[in-house]
Amino acid sequence: MDNCTYEKLDISGLDAWFGDKQALKGVSLRIKPKTVTAVIGPSGCGKSTFIRCINRMHELTPGNRVSGVVLLDGVDIYKSVDSMDVRRKVGMVFQKPNPFPNMSVSDNVVAGLKLIGAASKKELEAVAEENLKAVGLWKEVENDLKKSGASLSGGQQQRLCIARALAMRPEIILMDEPTSALDPASTAKIEDLVKTLKAETTVIIITHNVQQAARISDMTAFFYLGELIEYGETRTIFESPKSPLTERYITGRFG
Amino acid sequence: MQGKKSSSHYNRQDAVFKYLLISASLLVVGLFAALFLMLIRGSLPSILGNGLGFLTGTTWDPINGIYGALPAILTTIVTSLLAVGIAIPVALGIAIFFTEYAPVKAKFPLTVFIDLLAAIPSVIFGIWGLWIIAPLIKTYVQQPLVTSIGFIPIFGGPAYGISLSLASLILAIMVIPIIASLAIELLSRTPITLKEGMISLGATKWESVMRVGLPFARMGVIAAVMLGLGRALGETMAITMVIGNSYMWPFANPSIFAPATSITSKIASEFYEATSAIYAGSLIELALTLLIITLATNVAFRYIINKTNKEAKR
Amino acid sequence: MRMVSRKNKDRVARWLSLAITVLAIIPLLWIICSVVVNGISAINLEFITGVPAPYGESGGGIANAIFGTLIINAMASIFGIPVGILTGMYLSEYATKGKFSSAIRTSVESFSGVPSIIFGIFAFTIIVTNVRHYTALAAAFALGIMMIPIVAKATEESMRVVSDDMREAAIALGVPKWVRTVKIVLGVARGGVITGSLLAFARISGETAPLLFTALFSFYWPTGIDQPMATLQVLIYNFALSGYQERVLQAWGASLLLVMLVVAINIVVKIVTRQKYKEGI
Numbered sequence: 001m002d003n004c005t006y007e008k009l010d011i012s013g014l015d016a017w018f019g020d021k022q023a024l025k026g027v028s029l030r031i032k033p034k035t036v037t038a039v040i041g042p043s044g045c046g047k048s049t050f051i052r053c054i055n056r057m058h059e060l061t062p063g064n065r066v067s068g069v070v071l072l073d074g075v076d077i078y079k080s081v082d083s084m085d086v087r088r089k090v091g092m093v094f095q096k097p098n099p100f101p102n103m104s105v106s107d108n109v110v111a112g113l114k115l116i117g118a119a120s121k122k123e124l125e126a127v128a129e130e131n132l133k134a135v136g137l138w139k140e141v142e143n144d145l146k147k148s149g150a151s152l153s154g155g156q157q158q159r160l161c162i163a164r165a166l167a168m169r170p171e172i173i174l175m176d177e178p179t180s181a182l183d184p185a186s187t188a189k190i191e192d193l194v195k196t197l198k199a200e201t202t203v204i205i206i207t208h209n210v211q212q213a214a215r216i217s218d219m220t221a222f223f224y225l226g227e228l229i230e231y232g233e234t235r236t237i238f239e240s241p242k243s244p245l246t247e248r249y250i251t252g253r254f255g
Numbered sequence: 256m257q258g259k260k261s262s263s264h265y266n267r268q269d270a271v272f273k274y275l276l277i278s279a280s281l282l283v284v285g286l287f288a289a290l291f292l293m294l295i296r297g298s299l300p301s302i303l304g305n306g307l308g309f310l311t312g313t314t315w316d317p318i319n320g321i322y323g324a325l326p327a328i329l330t331t332i333v334t335s336l337l338a339v340g341i342a343i344p345v346a347l348g349i350a351i352f353f354t355e356y357a358p359v360k361a362k363f364p365l366t367v368f369i370d371l372l373a374a375i376p377s378v379i380f381g382i383w384g385l386w387i388i389a390p391l392i393k394t395y396v397q398q399p400l401v402t403s404i405g406f407i408p409i410f411g412g413p414a415y416g417i418s419l420s421l422a423s424l425i426l427a428i429m430v431i432p433i434i435a436s437l438a439i440e441l442l443s444r445t446p447i448t449l450k451e452g453m454i455s456l457g458a459t460k461w462e463s464v465m466r467v468g469l470p471f472a473r474m475g476v477i478a479a480v481m482l483g484l485g486r487a488l489g490e491t492m493a494i495t496m497v498i499g500n501s502y503m504w505p506f507a508n509p510s511i512f513a514p515a516t517s518i519t520s521k522i523a524s525e526f527y528e529a530t531s532a533i534y535a536g537s538l539i540e541l542a543l544t545l546l547i548i549t550l551a552t553n554v555a556f557r558y559i560i561n562k563t564n565k566e567a568k569r
Numbered sequence: 570m571r572m573v574s575r576k577n578k579d580r581v582a583r584w585l586s587l588a589i590t591v592l593a594i595i596p597l598l599w600i601i602c603s604v605v606v607n608g609i610s611a612i613n614l615e616f617i618t619g620v621p622a623p624y625g626e627s628g629g630g631i632a633n634a635i636f637g638t639l640i641i642n643a644m645a646s647i648f649g650i651p652v653g654i655l656t657g658m659y660l661s662e663y664a665t666k667g668k669f670s671s672a673i674r675t676s677v678e679s680f681s682g683v684p685s686i687i688f689g690i691f692a693f694t695i696i697v698t699n700v701r702h703y704t705a706l707a708a709a710f711a712l713g714i715m716m717i718p719i720v721a722k723a724t725e726e727s728m729r730v731v732s733d734d735m736r737e738a739a740i741a742l743g744v745p746k747w748v749r750t751v752k753i754v755l756g757v758a759r760g761g762v763i764t765g766s767l768l769a770f771a772r773i774s775g776e777t778a779p780l781l782f783t784a785l786f787s788f789y790w791p792t793g794i795d796q797p798m799a800t801l802q803v804l805i806y807n808f809a810l811s812g813y814q815e816r817v818l819q820a821w822g823a824s825l826l827l828v829m830l831v832v833a834i835n836i837v838v839k840i841v842t843r844q845k846y847k848e849g850i
Binding site: 265266268269271272273275276277279280281282283284286287289290293294296297344345348349351352353355356357363365366367368370371372374375376377378379380381382383385386387428431435459460461462464485488489490491492495496519522523526527539542545546549550552553556557 | 575576578579582583585586587588589590592593594596597599600603604607651652655656658659660663672673676677678679680682683684685686687688690691693694695714717721745746747750751771772774775776777778781782802805806809810817820821824827828831832835836839843
């Protein structure tokens with residue numbers, strides 16, 4: 001990590017608005033490849049808006065605006081890349097598991113490729129198996145590949161959604177509180193999975209659970225009222241936070 | 256693997272798809288506009304030839320070129336109002352039974368029944384009304400009434416069976432499922448909290464319907480009436496088969512047992528014979544009149560429904 | 570004392586509303602019984618396979634009318650269902666709050682309130698007067714227009730209830746909007762779209778008024794889709810009013826077939842949608 005000099009993601013002066021309401025104010029940070037970055041902060045602090053600016057989903061709602069520079073591997077995703085291409089490079093996993101109920105388990109995994117006809121049937125089968133294995137779901141669903149994606153349990157659905165994002169071979173995976181709808185056992189599985197994911201890709205994960213952030217992340221970013229208050233190595237943030245706001249938040253003395 | 260095709264390729268596909276959707280939608284708007292224009296164009300010979308007398312005239316005599324539509328218009332309006340008048344209490348009864356008293360197990364069969372009644376083709380109502388109901392009505396309802404209270408003009412004889420009143424009855428049966436299913440939907444929307452409040456205060460179900468359910472759905476019930484009216488006004492086949500197609504009612508014979516002619520039955524039975532431009536134009540002007548009346552009820556219906564939807568959201 | 574009378578009122582309301590409901594079921598059963606009892610005696614091999622006998626002769630069948638109804642319905646569906654689905658997709662996924670969208674919405678909603686005979690006259694003025702003869706194509710045109718609002722509404726409504734989670738999932742995968750609309754949103758909503766299309770098909774199968782001045786009627790097998798064509802609906806109307814005993818009986822037989830077609834579609838739809846309610850989707 002330390003010997004890696006180039007930045008996967010380089011964000012500077014990022015502002016975002018919902019209509020007239022500014023949700024992000026001058027956020028700048030750099031994220032190294034193959035790391036897990038936790039984004040924490042009280043609700044309404046702009047964490048969701050922040051990650052939705054990284055895959056250009058914030059701008060989808062009419063009236064929303066973004067300004068600032070977001071460089072992915074040195075390329076400005078707002079200027080030089082089509083939004084669809086950005087989203088293929090930056091995967092996303094949502095708070096509520098959202099597999100496509102009209103598709104089978106294996107089709108869900110390869111949905112991103114299959115829907116745009118980017119691979120042959122044989123390739124797709126291999127991709128499905130590979131990514132189901134990567135999320136530890138293969139053994140559980142091996143015999144149910146043709147069943148609807150909605151037939152799995154909540155925890156399995158969420159791992160299916162992670163496999164679906166992984167299948168696109170993304171540069172970055174964004175996770176928006178991926179365990180908040182899950183039971184503790186499923187949560188533990190996802191946390192273990194996140195730790196293994198950084199061997200292949202870069203993870204940015206929102207969590208409302210500071211212990212979770214401490215358990216799984218290398219870096220932590222603390223947001224408050226649309227501003228990035230503090231960003232640094234997770235250990236440092238948790239052991240000696242610079243800002244009193246951060247300290248109050250991670251020790252749970254926050255309103 | 257991915258990203259081989261350039262994104263502009265997908266953007267082009269997106270644009271083509273959007274234009275496809277827009278052109279389909281434009282086609283719908285265009286067809287609606289064309290419907291109006293063609294009816295207006297088709298009625299021009301009549302509008303110019305008959306003038307306003309068309310709407311007030313009581314004689315329809317193509318041989319002498321006299322086209323008065325008033326009896327047909329009145330028949331259409333009166334049969335529809337009578338039909339809806341008969342249908343409302345029945346439909347509300349069904350809706351109240353369904354929402355308040357019906358056991359859960361009976362609800363599905365009830366919706367099947369309502370939907371099937373709504374699905375029976377109108378020509379089937381026609382053949383049933385003409386061959387099964389008309390003779391029965393004539394013998395067991397019309398004749399006794401004519402002999403007992405026939406001195407009152409609207410119950411006057413002779414009894415034909417096929418008549419204005421039979422048409423209203425058949426129409427009523429046809430609009431019952433339409434009004435009932437909308438009324439069920441609206442009554443089921445009564446907020447549970449309001450209902451439970453009433454019940455917890457010791458009110459009976461009946462009182463809860465009367466005090467909370469119906470007032471809450473009041474506008475909606477009016478909308479249901481409009482919907483039923485719209486359907487009844489435009490109904491053709493059943494009416495044509497049971498109304499008798501005579502221009503007697505209401506001016507020559509005001510009895511509800513007299514045969515009559517509605518706008519739709521007039522068009523259905525004479526359109527083939529209409530060889531002259533003014534004859535065909537007069538029938539098309541009848542259709543235009545009908546279109547305007549039904550669209551007005553449709554607009555009223557949607558206005559009320561939108562208003563109640565907004566109120567329900569509040 | 571007062572409590573008792575209130576309870577009684579409630580009891581009266583319960584029994585009265587039950588009685589009304591039972592009363593309203595009678596016509597449906599009566600119609601179905603009449604159609605079955607009268608219709609079944611008309612049905613035999615010649616009836617199913619033959620064409621109507623010329624006036625004055627006995628026997629004959631209604632095969633050409635069965636065929637005509639199916640052909641005209643099929644042509645109407647080819648026109649009405651795609652336009653309906655595309656319009657529904659537009660209203661659900663692309664429509665804005667602007668004038669264009671509200672014009673489309675108003676047209677769709679107004680169409681569903683237009684009396685069916687008016688579509689017949691519309692098709693007559695636009696097609697029959699131009700080609701100068703009655704044609705099954707004009708009938709299919711009229712019936713197709715009648716399908717559009719039903720299919721469009723079913724499509725729009727079932728696509729609208731698809732959760733935004735599905736749209737977001739598709740967007741996050743970098744899928745183009747048209748693929749998302751067709752394969753995800755429409756894919757998830759397909760049950761409702763199929764149901765709506767079936768109901769639209771059932772609805773036009775019973776429509777008679779739009780056929781009177783378009784397809785007209787014919788005693789023979791159709792020679793082409795641009796020719797007059799017999800249909801079950803118009804056959805029932807013509808024969809029921811013909812005054813000949815045998816023709817009236819044949820009208821009942823045709824009624825039985827028509828009712829069976831319409832009721833079967835409705836029951837299939839009911840069963841399918843009921844299962845969906847049970848699964849809680």
